[in-house]
Amino acid sequence: MTDGTLHDAFVDELRDTYDAEKQIAKALPKMMKAASSPELRTAFEAHLQETRGQVERLEEVFASIEEKVRGKHCDGMEGIIEEGKSVMEEDFGDTTMDACLIAAAQRVEHYEMAAYGTLVAWARVMGHTDAADLLQQTLDEEKSADQKLSSLAESGINQDAADAAHPDEDEGYAPAPKSRSKAVAAKKPARRR
Numbered sequence: 457m458t459d460g461t462l463h464d465a466f467v468d469e470l471r472d473t474y475d476a477e478k479q480i481a482k483a484l485p486k487m488m489k490a491a492s493s494p495e496l497r498t499a500f501e502a503h504l505q506e507t508r509g510q511v512e513r514l515e516e517v518f519a520s521i522e523e524k525v526r527g528k529h530c531d532g533m534e535g536i537i538e539e540g541k542s543v544m545e546e547d548f549g550d551t552t553m554d555a556c557l558i559a560a561a562q563r564v565e566h567y568e569m570a571a572y573g574t575l576v577a578w579a580r581v582m583g584h585t586d587a588a589d590l591l592q593q594t595l596d597e598e599k600s601a602d603q604k605l606s607s608l609a610e611s612g613i614n615q616d617a618a619d620a621a622h623p624d625e626d627e628g629y630a631p632a633p634k635s636r637s638k639a640v641a642a643k644k645p646a647r648r649r
């Protein structure tokens with residue numbers, strides 16, 4: 457009996473990620489429906505296509521190391537997707553919902569970036585070059601999906617949502633304190649000698 461090796465851990469992570477991608481492919485159409493911004497909907501749709509490609513790419517990775525294609529339930533992704541579902545059940549205005557959908561989607565992308573970052577590093581260090589190259593392609597796609605979401609948020613969606621939250625204010629931050637904790641936070645502490 458030997459202890460498990462990094463190779464076993466690698467295969468395990470691949471199975472976990474394969475399952476995570478499938479969960480994402482199921483969740484994205486719901487997020488598309490919940491989105492109001494046409495650009496955001498298009499971005500989700502594009503990433504859905506990309507995600508389906510990533511599932512197939514993982515199948516190539518399994519083949520490249522002569523392992524059977526198999527998934528293993530990814531609890532982490534399940535939790536992140538559950539949080540996204542609760543957001544979609546909230547009674548938010550359109551742009552607020554879009555801002556929240558972006559936030560939920562970026563949690564997904566960051567989880568994936570962490571997973572693929574590890575997978576690429578482990579594949580390289582064990583000399584699985586073909587697997588590493590394939591996984592790197594997906595890592596790059598996840599990174600650009602994340603950047604796309606940031607630029608959508610910053611090119612108007614966050615501002616529109618903020619304007620809806622504070623309709624009477626000019627640009628910049630000039631809130632009337634609404635709660636005690638905010639009022640306290642806004643006040644500078646008196647300096648004592």
Ligand SMILES: [Fe+2]
Pocket residue numbers: 477480507510568598
């Ligand atoms: Fe993905």
Ligand SMILES: [Fe+2]
Pocket residue numbers: 503507564565568598601
């Ligand atoms: Fe992704």
